[in-house]
Amino acid sequence: MRLATIGGALVLAGGLLGPTLATASPLSDPQEPNTTAAKAGVERGNATMGWRDGVQRTGVPRAAGDTRVTAASKVTRAGKLVPMTGVVGIDVSSYQGVVDWVSFTKVKRSFAYVKATEGTSYRNPFYASQYGGAKTAGMFAGAYHFANPSGKSGKKQATYFVQNGGAWRNDGKTLPGVLDIEYNPYGGTMCYGLSKKKMVAWITDFLVTYKKLTTRDAVIYTTADWWSTCTGNTTKFRSTNPLWAARWTPKTGAGKLPGGWSYYTFWQYSATVIDQNRFSNTAARLKVLATNGK
Template sequence: MVLTRPRTPTRLPMIGALAALALTATLTGAATAAPPGEGPHSVPSSEHINPRAHQAGVTRGGGGTMGWRSGVGPDDAAPTSARSTATSDATPDGGVDGLDVSHYQGSVDWAGYYGQGKRFAYVKATEGTYYTSDTFASQYNGSYDTGFIRGSYHFANPSDSSGASQAEYFVQHGGGWSGDGKTLPGALDIEYNPYSGGTCYGLSTAAMVAWIRDFTTTYESLTGRDAVIYTTTSWWNQCTGSSTAFGSTNPLWIARWASTPGTMPAGWSYRTFWQYTDTPVDQDSFNGSYSRLQALATG
């Protein structure tokens, strides 16, 4: 998924006492942990970006794609020479083919992708409590109008605000759900921190689990659906301490750019979605038949 240019934050009331306490106990001050610049969420310069993200090409907000850790960890991505390069009508495992997009892709040729056999799409809606994608409406509606089953996703920034406030912001800015049979449950993109503050956003494993729980329970209370969780195996096991708290409730969307999805994160025995390549765009596979994809959308 793509990090897009952060804007000046619009704060919402903080809810979720557990996550708030966890953040207070583990962060060294949200204001001081934010990237430097013209405000707490201005576009970071390359010298203030997580070194792994910088190595992967993230030089400013909007400059890196979801799953940017490709090639730097054996659990998350195969070396470039072994990465899947599927481009059209076949997923590596025979599931239903789809894609995910954000502001980074701009105008999307939905008819062209539909003609290639893709049948679902996830579209970035929000990040933190400070950014909404200005291409979200056109991408979200464009995919729907072309016949895609589509959903929206939120890029988590746990160092910005509580999980509950980010879930609320997400739902208010495109992350809602309706039982029309064409809308997938919203997804939480929780992965390596591309900003300063450390891989796990300065949180302990217990605080990270509390933050994710704060987001997912709030999202479920607002929409009636359990959020999909997008992550990588090594990030999850490192930053949540191999938590098994979500495998029985939240569908897994695993990122691994390779010919197989590899080992699942702790708590999940199988995946629902798999992002298997970023060539020529982020491409994904649903683990099941089209009728099962429809069932997931229907709820």
């Protein structure tokens, strides 16, 4: 659940920040949420991973001050994280505001992904503190981009992402960037008005540009339903790009994977309290992923 608090000015202890943010003004594109997205709490131009997971985010006000989101946050409707075996982590966005990262490491959350950008018009105002805070707490950290294929090209959005937090560092703790491509929260069609062929071309444009700018293959976050409907279940990326499968069924597993992938690299298994994720392998393999491996 992304119901949390937004504080005032943020100061990050130790001065550790994410990749340098660009200073150029972002391009604008219309992004009024559709009825379904509005009911799910999506704000104009600011959707999050798995926004259509059925968890309502409205009705809980964001408190003022520097109240922090913790592993046992009292400002959410549930009081504890969903248990899961293996290597687990969380993902956050501006909805979480100030995060007490140490509290998550104490319950063995070892990695975090932070929303950096959306389209070519949105930058998470909490990105630097959230990303840097996760790193300072000793977690592996990475950034994600919420795609808007009905807006600018894949190339322009990948460039915007890299310039505003999505760049990769060879420091052994930075995970590859993520293309979050899922249900359209703004238009009337789930596929952003694109044909399957054009959607695959848009995704290709983004991924090729991201790799050219960072040397890394981006992770693809999606659902089996969306991938099948909007790309024709293309298998084009199964051997190059890690899959982040979204299926909120912690007791029954990730289910049938899309696109010919034989395994997931990450699995978003719950959105209770906060988005929770499982890495498919060991902590040692997670470090390999952060050091230019797969």
